[in-house]
Amino acid sequence: xxxxxxxxxxxxxxxxxxxxxxxxxxxxxxxxxxxxxxxxxxxxxxxxxxxxxxxxxxxxxxxxxxxxxxxxxxxxxxxxxxxxxxxxxxxxxxxxxxxxxxxxxxxxxxxxxxxxx
Amino acid sequence: xxxxxxxxxxxxxxxxxxxxxxxxxxxxxxxxxxxxxxxxxxxxxxxxxxxxxxxxxxxxxxxxxxxxxxxxxxxxxxxxxxxxxxxxxxxxxxxxxxxxxxxxxxxxxxxxxxxxxxxxxxxxxxxxxxxxxxxxxxxxxxxxxxxxxxxxxxxxxxxxxxxxxxxxxxxxxxxxxxxxxxxxxxxxxxxxxxxxxxxxxxxxxxxxxxxxxxxxxxxxxxxxxxxxxxxxxxxxxxxxxxxxxxxxxxxxxxxxxxxxxxxxxxxxxxxxxxxxxxxxxxxxxxxxxxxxxxxxxxxxxxxxxxxxxxxxxxxxxxxxxxxxxxxxxxxxxxxxxx
Numbered sequence: 001x002x003x004x005x006x007x008x009x010x011x012x013x014x015x016x017x018x019x020x021x022x023x024x025x026x027x028x029x030x031x032x033x034x035x036x037x038x039x040x041x042x043x044x045x046x047x048x049x050x051x052x053x054x055x056x057x058x059x060x061x062x063x064x065x066x067x068x069x070x071x072x073x074x075x076x077x078x079x080x081x082x083x084x085x086x087x088x089x090x091x092x093x094x095x096x097x098x099x100x101x102x103x104x105x106x107x108x109x110x111x112x113x114x115x116x117x
Numbered sequence: 118x119x120x121x122x123x124x125x126x127x128x129x130x131x132x133x134x135x136x137x138x139x140x141x142x143x144x145x146x147x148x149x150x151x152x153x154x155x156x157x158x159x160x161x162x163x164x165x166x167x168x169x170x171x172x173x174x175x176x177x178x179x180x181x182x183x184x185x186x187x188x189x190x191x192x193x194x195x196x197x198x199x200x201x202x203x204x205x206x207x208x209x210x211x212x213x214x215x216x217x218x219x220x221x222x223x224x225x226x227x228x229x230x231x232x233x234x235x236x237x238x239x240x241x242x243x244x245x246x247x248x249x250x251x252x253x254x255x256x257x258x259x260x261x262x263x264x265x266x267x268x269x270x271x272x273x274x275x276x277x278x279x280x281x282x283x284x285x286x287x288x289x290x291x292x293x294x295x296x297x298x299x300x301x302x303x304x305x306x307x308x309x310x311x312x313x314x315x316x317x318x319x320x321x322x323x324x325x326x327x328x329x330x331x332x333x334x335x336x337x338x339x340x341x342x343x344x345x346x347x348x349x350x351x352x353x354x355x356x357x358x359x360x361x362x363x364x365x366x367x368x369x370x371x372x373x374x375x376x377x378x379x380x381x382x383x384x385x386x387x388x389x390x391x392x393x394x395x396x397x398x399x400x401x402x403x404x405x406x407x408x409x410x411x412x413x414x415x416x417x418x419x420x421x422x423x424x425x426x427x428x429x430x431x432x433x434x435x436x437x438x439x440x441x442x443x444x445x446x447x448x449x450x451x452x453x454x455x
Contacts, residue, residue: 012455071454073302078332079452086151091299094332 005098011079013068020101028101032069035081036061038106040096041089049111160272165302168202168279170444172336173297175327176310177320179288182341183310184212186404186436187285190308192419193437195238199280202233204270205244206297207287208263214246218418222247230275237422243274267296288320290327298331305444306336308401311392313340313382325396336443337399338392339436344380345406346428351375380405399443402436405429 010021017031037058039045047057069081074091082088099106140148174187187203195201205213214220217236224247225232233241245266276282286293298304307328311320328335351357351371359379361367369377393400407429409420421430 008452010453010455073452073454074299078299 005095008094008097011071013071015068016066018071020097022101030097030100032066033058033062034100035092036064036083036087038092038096038100039087039090040092040106041087044090045107048107164271164276168276168282170281171284171301171304172281172440173284173286173294173304173307173333174310175286175290175294175307175324176288177290177322177324178311181288181310181312182404183288184216184285186308186310186339186341187283188213188216188419189404189421189433190437190440191240191281191283192237192421193433194281194283195240196421196425197437200239200278202241202243202276202279202282204274204282204284205242205246206267206270206284206293208245208266208293210287211244211246211249213242213285214244216419217242218416220246224248227275229273231269231273232275237419241276241279243270264292264296267293268300271297271300290323294327295331298333304333306334308336308440309338309398310341311338312342322392322396325392325398335396335398336440337401338390339401340390340403342406343403344382346378346380348376348378351377399439401439401443402432404432404436 006022006024006026008020009023010019012019012021017029018035019027019029021027036044037048037054044057046053048054064083064085067084069083072080072082074080078091078093079097080088080091096106098104099108172190174183174190176183184205184207187205191201191203203213203217205211207213214222214234217240219234219236219242222234224234224243231243233243234247235241284297286297294307307324309324309328325335325338347359349357353371353373353375355371356368357371357377357379358366358368359381361381367379367381369379371377390400390403405428407420407427409424409427409429420427421433424430
């Protein structure tokens with residue numbers, strides 16, 4: 001999976017989603033629901049291993065109040081989001097954001113095994 | 118450390134519309150921890166803005182001179198008039214205060230913020246060594262406690278405005294650099310310190326790969342203990358022969374005053390440069406094997422301070438210049454968040 005990704009230049013937080021602009025000027029929209037459903041933290045990730053649990057996670061995140069998160073870069077390799085609900089554990093590598101922007105499965109079809117990522 | 122470095126995250130326990138019950142002591146403690154964690158995160162973001170350049174100094178192997186390079190970089194940059202800080206992340210073996218002549222100092226805490234000790238040329242220093250009652254006491258902490266301490270060192274320290282923050286790590290590629298890379302925004306890059314021996318080079322390759330996985334640019338490789346220069350005197354015009362490592366014989370011709378010098382490559386030669394070339398990262402320079410570094414470290418006066426015109430200071434100046442030219446190329450992330 002050594003796909004070359006472009007550099008993310010701009011992240012604009014909007015009411016329900018964020019607009020991502022890459023170095024070549026292309027823009028993508030990722031909803032906060034999609035973002036939170038794809039949370040890579042150790043609590044959310046295992047919930048995507050099974051369809052039913054994944055749908056339940058989806059329903060949970062869709063029920064959250066829609067508020068802009070606080071966004072921070074993590075080193076030079078990722079972004080983290082702090083939500084009004086207090087969640088801030090997920091560290092989204094730029095590759096993961098790229099996958100979400102391009103509607104790819106950010107887990108790449110791999111089930112989560114604790115400690116394996 | 119009172120607060121957990123792990124933020125609370127329980128998808129099943131998100132706030133609901135129901136009226137909350139009064140918080141019990143455990144919940145109150147959790148809320149206090151969450152508040153402290155939030156304050157720390159905001160402080161870390163502020164540090165990101167107040168400190169212009171953040172440089173990590175790593176090596177795969179121990180004993181290659183990371184702290185010597187860290188303190189040397191800091192002092193050399195301070196000599197240029199920059200505001201500099203050193204964050205000694207080596208929790209279990211903190212040496213920077215001693216090398217900066219600050220051993221025995223205590224940190225000043227005011228308004229819940231830790232104020233760094235200040236050494237030569239105003240270089241600010243934070244280290245675990247300042248918190249130990251006795252320098253012989255080992256710090257025996259498991260990972261999560263160490264991580265909490267590191268986050269506290271980053272988030273609760275009043276660095277003020279700095280041009281450069283040099284972060285000195287313990288050897289290896291474990292929790293410490295990972296935590297810093299995750300906590301501090303916009304790190305400029307890593308300086309990898311190695312010696313020319315195969316074991317150190319092997320480990321420094323791991324450090325370069327580690328930097329790549331964290332998307333932290335490698336500013337370059339510094340080869341320490343590169344060669345030991347012997348100075349002597351003989352008959353003018355005569356040839357002097359020295360038995361060198363690996364069964365080699367080195368020779369030099371005495372000048373008109375009878376002086377000669379020969380450099381012995383005690384730990385082989387050129388390994389740092391070849392490793393840098395192999396991985397396509399810059400070679401920042403070679404520092405000589407200089408017993409003055411050892412004396413300076415023990416006495417708390419860096420070699421480049423005690424002998425500013427010496428060969429070691431000149432070599433250090435080249436390394437600093439290479440680091441600065443790498444920084445000038447600006448390889449950091451330029452993400453705009455609106």
